[in-house]
Amino acid sequence: MKFYGITVLLALAVFAHGLPTSAKTKRSISDNLVSLVKDFQEVMKTGDEDAGIPVLDPFEADSVDLSIDETSVTLDGKLTNLNVVGLSNFSIDTLTFSLIGIRFTFDFTWPSITFNTGYSIDGTVSSDIEVYGSGNATGKITNLSVSGTAALSVRNSYLYIRSLSSEIGLEDVEFNITGIWNDDDVSKLIGDVVGDIAPVLVEDYQDEITTFVNELVTEYANDYLGTMTLSDLIGLLG
Template identity: 30%
Template sequence: MKSVLLIALILALGSCQGAEVAEPLSAQDRSISSVILEGFEAFRGVLQNGSPDYGIPVMAPMKMAKRSLDFSSGEFSGTLAVEDLVLQGLDQYEILVMKMDMIRSRFQFEFNFPSVNVTTQYDLDMGSGYRMKRSGGAFFALENLNIQGRISYSLGVFTSQLRVKDVLVYPSVGNVKSEIENLSKYRIFNRKLNEVIEEFVTLTINDNTDFVASWVDEQATPICNDLIGDRTLSDIIGIITGGN
């Protein structure tokens, strides 16, 4: 995942700096914005085919044979196991905004995903005063998932070393679809429980955008700078123009 973040960061920041690449861009009759768009279209291929050089597996679709998770929160604790999980839709993004503000050293973006969805078989063993075990098939989707945000950065005066100042990401979702089997043995109750899940996830995402932005910034900014390391702007441009 860190490698994916580095590739996206290189595409977003490295290809946006016109000062050192103005002449070759002009010679190839391509604007800065077109280079950025081409980069993110190429990144779609990375998601679909993986990138062995960066240790990135195929992520569209992403498949997982089996995984289990132990959780504990207050009175609730248990184990959730998933099998034959398939995550789809990460490569189906539409680029709505791709804007560079070189005066303020800021890059703005907005993506829309029609549907990011998971299909799996699950096995839940939970204790909350009484033991509850459930298992069956599950489908869960975030529809019209919108991701917009901003990356601010700075360049060293003498070395052109790139530093990320903040990474702000604001998510929202148009609709949540939950079809989890066997939450209840009664079909009508099972549908109602899925509706509760849908409403809870929708409100959690849409009513906590500022919290998410702050959390992502705290997590992503130091990771980005750690991954960039000693690379200068020229190094990053070299990666892009070298076809890597």
């Protein structure tokens, strides 16, 4: 979910980069916003030390802790040597801004995102089925779509997200894993099953996924917006 949170945040995070004045005076606010995001796609590949933005494509992390504590799933684990490629390679299907309601509408599509990582997990599923193991996992996500609307408001002169709605879709997932229950034959079966049902699960559990992600993204996005006034925003996009 962390990567999905980053992608929904793109339309807000790019404000810090701005546009040349000459470009702003000849284009609509929405056109300028699209240009900002396209610029940020390039920044994702190179990073921006001055702005404190690391390289995001490929996204690499030495270690990521996992922790799930839900009614049907309890799981602790860790990802190691995580590598995700393709986060910057998305199409901007819709990206608009309206001063009425201070509202952004967005629709992005990632044709291909690939990942590989080491992992270790220990937990239970359905309260009594033990799940454990360690090994490697690789995969490919095809045509990930993220769309939604973010509405802003002003509090104490500064902007914050008043509401965020989003929707996610997947066309196809390929998934391979080793080491589940320390059994590679079982691991292959699980990888095949996950690849087959992932798009269906995203559709069936859309509300749960987007509720969690919207809360996470709102928290991160407000860190960016908490020092920005409406005049600052209009100055960047107008």
